[in-house]
Amino acid sequence: MAELRLTPTSHLVLGLIALAGRATPYDLKRAVAERVGQVWSFPHAQLYTEPVRLVSAGLLREERESGGRHRRYFVITSEGKAALMKWLSEPRSETVEIRDPGLLRLFFSDLLDRRGLQTLAAAQQRAHQKRLEALESLARSTAPQLYREPSLGPLRMGLLYEKAAVDFWRDIAAAKPPAKSRKH
Amino acid sequence: MAELRLTPTSHLVLGLIALAGRATPYDLKRAVAERVGQVWSFPHAQLYTEPVRLVSAGLLREERESGGRHRRYFVITSEGKAALMKWLSEPRSETVEIRDPGLLRLFFSDLLDRRGLQTLAAAQQRAHQKRLEALESLARSTAPQLYREPSLGPLRMGLLYEKAAVDFWRDIAAAKPPAKSRKH
DNA sequence: CCTATCATGTAATCCGTTACATGATTAT
């Protein structure tokens, strides 16, 4: 019952196990890979270690399969469920982090010449386009009537971001150089 | 000259110092706070420790002010400049992380009843609206003719995200319950 | 059969974060 801070990873694991009833770390890995993980990545190693932490906090319980493959199933405890529901209901205002390396580069584009900026913008536009298509194909692989399902939200928001990013970078790639540098 | 991996924080520090010529950690802190930091946060403690790391890697040089306040100024070395330009020019396709706790909650909204989802959506809409206004005011505080300056890119993209998020959550808050649960 | 890839972990490192701490300015 060690005290430990609940991180986003904790809530992810708690939530996935609550939804599934029980799950092995590999189940978690797959579930993450095809949904949230596309937008907010959680390395698989954590999906093996985090449940152990949560067991030590009394929020999960481990049920090792006695026969067959001895899989490690994790189940949520009532304390775990309570913690999860508390987090879900709490109106907490946490901050959003948009960690986009392309934007960080853009922030320093004054260090690049015009050509360099063009190259960056073109590459970013392409990358986001590709990503957009990947997410779209993922979204399409879902039954259409489920597309509006709230749990697909992260994916949908990811799509919105990628769409915006494609336009954003296209715009930058197309921008005319500032007047002052017209005649260098 | 220890080998060390260059993280986004490294590039941030290198870039800011390259732009400024030289800077104290506090200069970095301020520069971050009013621009990128709004979208991708970098705790101030790192802005004090990271330059030290970079010095040990030979990418920065420290110049302690001899008179007055003995400020610790950091200057970029030619190796540092090279590393920075390499990173800026490299076409590397890194992944974007959108770490939005609201979206993580939404992912688990099947665990909430309709009222709970409404509450979540309303709270998120409000939070994003507020954030949007904060970013807008920040953007306005910049000279208008500089608004399109590439280095304001992260802020602009942040604005696009927040705008999309407001609509996104409004949409969710407004959604009618699925037909199947009409007559419970 | 042999080779990929799947499935399942463990270990070590290190970066990111939180917490603590304190002298110097500025405002009241």
Add this chain to the structure above:
DNA sequence: ATAATCATGTAACGGATTACATGATAGG
């Protein structure tokens, strides 16, 4: 004068990431 905030760090912890490792399964 005193309180508040600015400016400037340091220390410690722990979670996140990377790297390593290996048996099982399936495809060719």
